[in-house]
Amino acid sequence: MSSLAPTRIGDPPSRLRLHAVPILSVMFASALPIMLPLIAAWAYLPPLGLLLFLAWRLLHPSLWPVWIGLPLGLWDDLLSGQPAGSAMGLWTLTLLAIDFVDQRTYWRGHWQDWLIAAISTAIIILTGAALAHSLESMSSLIPLVGLQIVVSILLFPMMVRVAAWLDSIRLLRR
Amino acid sequence: MLRPAQLRPGQSRKAQNRLFVSYVVAIVGSVAALLFAALSVVDPVGFAALRSITQEIVTPAARVTHSVTGSISGMDESVAAYFSAGSQNQRLRKQVVTQQRQIVAASTLAEENRQMRILLKLAEQGSGGIANGYLLTSNPTSSRRLAILSIGRNRGVQPGMPVRAADGLIGRVLDSGPTTARVLLLTDSDNIVPLRRASDGLPALASGRGNGELDIRTLNLANNPFRPGDILVTSGTGGVYRPNVPVAIVVRMESDGATARPLADPAKVDIVSVLPAYSAAASESEITP
Numbered sequence: 375m376s377s378l379a380p381t382r383i384g385d386p387p388s389r390l391r392l393h394a395v396p397i398l399s400v401m402f403a404s405a406l407p408i409m410l411p412l413i414a415a416w417a418y419l420p421p422l423g424l425l426l427f428l429a430w431r432l433l434h435p436s437l438w439p440v441w442i443g444l445p446l447g448l449w450d451d452l453l454s455g456q457p458a459g460s461a462m463g464l465w466t467l468t469l470l471a472i473d474f475v476d477q478r479t480y481w482r483g484h485w486q487d488w489l490i491a492a493i494s495t496a497i498i499i500l501t502g503a504a505l506a507h508s509l510e511s512m513s514s515l516i517p518l519v520g521l522q523i524v525v526s527i528l529l530f531p532m533m534v535r536v537a538a539w540l541d542s543i544r545l546l547r548r
Numbered sequence: 549m550l551r552p553a554q555l556r557p558g559q560s561r562k563a564q565n566r567l568f569v570s571y572v573v574a575i576v577g578s579v580a581a582l583l584f585a586a587l588s589v590v591d592p593v594g595f596a597a598l599r600s601i602t603q604e605i606v607t608p609a610a611r612v613t614h615s616v617t618g619s620i621s622g623m624d625e626s627v628a629a630y631f632s633a634g635s636q637n638q639r640l641r642k643q644v645v646t647q648q649r650q651i652v653a654a655s656t657l658a659e660e661n662r663q664m665r666i667l668l669k670l671a672e673q674g675s676g677g678i679a680n681g682y683l684l685t686s687n688p689t690s691s692r693r694l695a696i697l698s699i700g701r702n703r704g705v706q707p708g709m710p711v712r713a714a715d716g717l718i719g720r721v722l723d724s725g726p727t728t729a730r731v732l733l734l735t736d737s738d739n740i741v742p743l744r745r746a747s748d749g750l751p752a753l754a755s756g757r758g759n760g761e762l763d764i765r766t767l768n769l770a771n772n773p774f775r776p777g778d779i780l781v782t783s784g785t786g787g788v789y790r791p792n793v794p795v796a797i798v799v800r801m802e803s804d805g806a807t808a809r810p811l812a813d814p815a816k817v818d819i820v821s822v823l824p825a826y827s828a829a830a831s832e833s834e835i836t837p
Contacts, residue, residue, distance in 0.1 A: 455687030
């Protein structure tokens with residue numbers, strides 16, 4: 375229908391833009407670290423794809439079906455150097471956990487979202503490192519990724535702003 | 549803010565079914581993915597091929613950023629350097645003094661060596677590389693230490709080949725795509741390199757720590773034989789790495805070995821050379837007439 379009728383000023387945004395902006399932005403954030411000429415001696419860059427993914431989910435709870443973590447996680451796995459399937463599984467389980475928390479809370483605020491994102495990020499990075507290093511002991515993993523977890527948690531509010539800015543573009547009326 | 553009402557699909561049977569199916573897909577998919585990640589030794593679905601294709605698609609961007617800026621060298625290191633500037637200065641001054649003495653000693657040895665080589669007519673073992681390239685980018689978000697090399701199968705790069713820079717060993721090729729390859733750096737905790745001490749041939753093993761340093765373990769001695777400043781080179785034991793490629797310098801003693809720093813910093817090297825995988829048996833047969 376929309377293809378036949380001429381678009382008018384004030385029409386709602388196209389379905390393509392509504393769906394593509396969040397997915398493409400998360401994919402771009404996953405790919406960004408590998409596009410920079412950065413040879414890292416240790417894991418210091420926060421997982422940008424994961425942070426933007428969580429920011430979108432917490433900004434718009436009904437934006438995505440729960441299985442979206444599988445394809446987006448797969449893309450992240452392909453680029454992050456982590457073993458195949460780690461982000462796929464962990465991102466999806468996180469979505470399920472956030473859904474579970476959502477059903478049991480009535481009030482939502484920025485601090486609560488940040489707390490949810492902080493716990494999720496810490497668990498995902500630690501478990502991801504455990505998978506990458508064939509389940510070494512936790513005491514040897516924490517010095518490996520501890521700083522990355524802290525930086526990621528501190529960066530999360532900025533990623534929420536990025537997601538909100540992208541959201542305003544996404545919802546812009548024609 | 550009140551939690552937005554969602555998740556409940558209302559009375560629609562179709563919507564309820566769709567929600568149920570999406571949960572089933574998510575749970576089954578994520579459990580399967582995690583199992584696959586934990587047992588990632590096997591690759592039944594051709595994930596490696598998929599990764600290599602994705603890498604080929606994304607890394608042209610890294611080629612562009614690399615050509616514009618060069619590699620952003622050791623950002624982490626320049627930050628860390630501020631914390632230890634004073635003690636480092638003192639240590640380096642001492643090191644310069646001792647090394648000047650060593651250079652003098654080494655230069656006389658080099659001359660002696662040259663003459664003895666001529667006498668023995670020892671052929672230099674082939675030290676040529678297969679191809680030269682540069683390190684494009686790495687995976688700075690992962691706890692694994694991987695770098696992406698600017699050349700791949702198009703220049704004969706195969707998995708298992710060692711990669712070195714002018715200063716020393718960088719790592720080995722993990723997998724190679726059409727025009728890029730992934731290099732497992734020395735500092736990855738899965739990368740174990742058999743070494744010997746350059747001064748006396750004491751055998752040792754190096755494994756990465758994932759933070760830019762190496763763990764050095766000796767194989768046979770109960771007491772700790774290492775001293776800061778010891779140079780370690782590859783021993784060639786077990787193949788892969790040919791002998792006598794410089795690897796690391798010991799910086800600290802530990803209770804059960806030592807901590808060493810790689811001689812070649814992947815963040816600073818310009819050009820790296822891919823060497824043929826070394827096999828001890830093959831080179832022996834080359835030498836014996």
